[in-house]
Amino acid sequence: MIEFQNLTKTYGPLRAVDGLSLRVERGEVYALLGPNGAGKTTALRCLATLQAPTSGTALVGDADVREQPLVVRARIGFLAASMGLYERLTPVELLEYFGRLHHMEGPALEGRVAELTHMFGITPFASQRCGTLSTGQAQRVSVARALVHDPPALILDEPTMGLDVLSGEVIYRFIEAERDRGKAILFSTHQMAEVELLADRVGVLSGGRLVAEGTPASLIERTGERNLARAFLALVQGDDGSEGEGEDISPEEPA
Ligand SMILES: Nc1ncnc2c1ncn2[C@@H]1O[C@H](COP(=O)(O)OP(=O)(O)OP(=O)(O)O)[C@@H](O)[C@H]1O
Numbered sequence: 146m147i148e149f150q151n152l153t154k155t156y157g158p159l160r161a162v163d164g165l166s167l168r169v170e171r172g173e174v175y176a177l178l179g180p181n182g183a184g185k186t187t188a189l190r191c192l193a194t195l196q197a198p199t200s201g202t203a204l205v206g207d208a209d210v211r212e213q214p215l216v217v218r219a220r221i222g223f224l225a226a227s228m229g230l231y232e233r234l235t236p237v238e239l240l241e242y243f244g245r246l247h248h249m250e251g252p253a254l255e256g257r258v259a260e261l262t263h264m265f266g267i268t269p270f271a272s273q274r275c276g277t278l279s280t281g282q283a284q285r286v287s288v289a290r291a292l293v294h295d296p297p298a299l300i301l302d303e304p305t306m307g308l309d310v311l312s313g314e315v316i317y318r319f320i321e322a323e324r325d326r327g328k329a330i331l332f333s334t335h336q337m338a339e340v341e342l343l344a345d346r347v348g349v350l351s352g353g354r355l356v357a358e359g360t361p362a363s364l365i366e367r368t369g370e371r372n373l374a375r376a377f378l379a380l381v382q383g384d385d386g387s388e389g390e391g392e393d394i395s396p397e398e399p400a
């Protein structure tokens with residue numbers, strides 16, 4: 146459903162994303178891990194058609210980000226790490242606005258907004274202006290906004306950043322429910338507990354390159370570490386950018 150094909154994005158001499166290939170199937174949750182600056186946001190933004198790849202490409206279903214960006218946009222829900230909301234709108238007005246941008250209207254739009262408002266616990270502040278919401282309240286509205294058109298692929302850049310345990314739990318339950326509905330979900334995070342809880346597969350980016358890929362359990366086993374946090378450290382510290390090392394941690398072929 147989601148596929149990166151040897152995607153590279155450079156900024157001058159910097160290879161922010163360097164030959165990234167990966168696939169996320171329907172009904173699969175894939176976590177993208179990597180230290181600050183590893184290229185996670187850049188990769189997700191290329192997939193979301195917000196930045197053009199320098200070479201290579203990404204697809205959602207059969208739609209290529211280079212050739213059919215509008216088709217890609219209709220098929221994805223994209224949550225940016227720092228997404229502004231329109232401060233003067235209430236959450237309900239905001240959701241209706243984005244629904245209309247996706248050509249929704251009438252009872253279908255109203256029903257979807259009511260469903261999302263309920264699902265993300267937005268009801269208590271549904272008529273408050275977005276500019277006055279707390280971080281966690283605003284984040285829930287941002288997630289709901291990304292989903293208003295019920296897209297088959299979800300791309301979430303640090304969806305639980307700044308959330309308390311309860312708000313995080315709302316997002317986890319939602320991601321699991323969407324997986325069960327057959328959606329393909331690609332998210333980035335720095336929270337290892339969240340990866341162990343949610344992710345079917347994990348990809349580790351370091352210096353723009355995918356240095357390891359597999360189930361959380363397989364990465365732990367391959368590195369011989371006792372948990373995913375330690376496995377992650379071993380993978381990114383073992384990756385010093387030189388060739389010929391770490392053959393045992395190279396990405397697996399997708400099943
Ligand atoms: N518009 C830009 N112009 C120049 N360099 C950029 C630009 N956007 C990103 N970069 C650089 O590309 C690299 C990857 O950045 P990116 O934001 O993708 O990392 P990230 O993995 O999302 O990090 P974090 O965990 O901190 O969110 C960084 O070195 C960053 O400085």
Ligand SMILES: [Mg+2]
Binds near residue numbers: 186187226
């Ligand atoms: Mg980022």
